[in-house]
Amino acid sequence: MIDLHMHTLFSDGELIPAELMRRAENIGYEYMAITDHVDISNYDFIVPRLITAADELNGVSGIQMLPGAEITHAPPQLIKGLADKIRALGAKLIVVHGETISEPVMPGTNMAAVLSDIDILAHPGLVDDETCKIAADRGIHFEITARKGHSLTNGHVAKMAQKYGIKMVINSDTHGCNDMLTKDTAKRVLLGASIPKDQIDGIFLNSQAIVKKLL
Ligand SMILES: [Zn+2]
Numbered sequence: 001m002i003d004l005h006m007h008t009l010f011s012d013g014e015l016i017p018a019e020l021m022r023r024a025e026n027i028g029y030e031y032m033a034i035t036d037h038v039d040i041s042n043y044d045f046i047v048p049r050l051i052t053a054a055d056e057l058n059g060v061s062g063i064q065m066l067p068g069a070e071i072t073h074a075p076p077q078l079i080k081g082l083a084d085k086i087r088a089l090g091a092k093l094i095v096v097h098g099e100t101i102s103e104p105v106m107p108g109t110n111m112a113a114v115l116s117d118i119d120i121l122a123h124p125g126l127v128d129d130e131t132c133k134i135a136a137d138r139g140i141h142f143e144i145t146a147r148k149g150h151s152l153t154n155g156h157v158a159k160m161a162q163k164y165g166i167k168m169v170i171n172s173d174t175h176g177c178n179d180m181l182t183k184d185t186a187k188r189v190l191l192g193a194s195i196p197k198d199q200i201d202g203i204f205l206n207s208q209a210i211v212k213k214l215l
């Protein structure tokens with residue numbers, strides 16, 4: 001299993017990186033990204049610590065972790081600059097917390113995200129055509145999520161991704177250890193978003209390609 005969206009207690013998750021990695025390894029994960037919530041106030045605190053965790057733990061674990069960040073509720077005008085700063089610090093994977101219908105995310109967040117140097121637009125809610133065209137052009141992935149609330153629009157996100165040729169990934173958005181996914185559950189979430197059976201393996205391969213590129 002590859003899961004590219006997980007939280008530790010550096011933001012609002014329950015565990016420190018070492019325990020989250022160990023528990024993920026224990027249920028069969030091979031690769032994971034820690035993408036704690038950041039804005040302009042805390043990215044420079046969190047990102048270097050996740051890089052240290054990856055540097056020290058990857059070599060002595062049965063799981064490999066990509067240090068990342070999830071830009072969360074940053075005003076759209078600040079997203080591009082923040083992504084550049086996070087990248088400059090050495091984060092491997094950047095997620096943006098998209099316009100989920102379960103939170104009052106500022107309108108314009110999805111568009112600002114796809115115009116920035118990021119990897120995954122998470123739970124983009126009722127994402128529009130214009131944003132999709134740019135995401136497709138710029139090779140930005142859309143996330144199908146197992147997270148309650150955010151998953152309410154998985155069907156729309158999958159339909160738009162298929163219409164515009166945007167690559168999808170499936171992530172847990174883990175906050176506690178019970179949120180982690182087995183491959184079987186991940187498959188069922190994808191089928192539940194009306195993704196045809198013969199495209200499911202391709203979605204797992206998208207996550208694999210990201211890991212290969214970034215590790
Ligand atoms: Zn959170």
Ligand SMILES: [Zn+2]
Nearest residue numbers: 005007070173
């Ligand atoms: Zn998240």
